[in-house]
Amino acid sequence: MVGEEHVSMIPAAPSEVWSAEVNGQSQEVLAPSNAILLDVLRDKAGCLGVKRGCDMGTCGCCTVLIDGEPRLSCLTMAQDASGCEITTVEGLADGAHLAPIQQCFADHGGSQCGFCTPGFLITSQALLTKNPNPSDKEIACAIEGNLCRCTGYQQIIESIQAAASIHRGESELANPASDAHPDPHPSGPEEPTMPPGHAR
Template sequence: MAPQPLPLADDAPVAVWSAVVNGNPVRAIIKSHDVLLDVIRDGIGSLGTKRGCDMGTCGCCTVMIDGKPRLSCLTLAMEAKNHQITTVEGLSDGHYLHPIQDMFAECGGSQCGFCTPGFLVASAALLDGNPSPTREEAMQAIEGNLCRCTGYQQIIDSIMSASKILSEGSQIQATTEPASDPHPNSRG
């Protein structure tokens, strides 16, 4: 039988934590061992960031810290203290979605939706730093994110379509028809 980890003491030291989350200054009292995911979800109530594996293998909890993607389940909140944090809720600009959000909807990049916030944040981090990535760069950007519902083609298509909008300044087509069928082999 493998040794079991000792539970963390309830009397862990507490600290005042502050950061700018989605453009808003935030302060919270946290325990020194709290991970960023817990502070985001439970401490400040930003529920878009999902709890998946709690081991850093699924990417559902991806956030940006100072513009770089990080797994919030593996990041101590104190590591992000006094930094800029962006969750999926912070990708939009007021009433306007980030192009990656629009293209996920347009290209069928979102299936059941649970993993979508992590994919959106990882993709936005790529596009914010490189608005014209290659398909290979897009695949590398999301390699830490898992989806059990798709073969990733629609996700890559979404990234490349958002890239076109960002790099060429093209407009999103005003249509209710998806650019591709997310379930091409189904009849119904």
């Protein structure tokens, strides 16, 4: 390096307007024309739930839905997703209510450290949309591109199966105790009135 003429590593790319419908909201941002979708989603569109694990398509943490198809955003040029409908983990919940797949991941231990969870949720959501009655084998094939280092996948598969049964209408959310509605009476049951004549 010493004494050689320095060649710039990355030629500056011109910025362009990038627009897409992200989680139901149309977004228009200025991004370099060679930007990667993952960077645009995280840095410009505010979707920090899309995770960067490896930058080379090996871990699946950055999976998003592009027009309903699960795609690795770290291997997608932003321009290629321009004008598309993009769903990230932030777009799964319906207002304050978790989607069944989210609730099931929480209730069945499908998420431990949680870093791979957004990618798994998106992949499973795409699977359940297409196939509401997947076998364990089909689930395994769907999530084979996602890496989880904590759970050993077993509880993830259980979570997806539980969500599938909710999608099919066979069961309700399994654990109402952990529903997002805290007990309205933190003081416990009302103090009972003393029965008349009860001696203390």
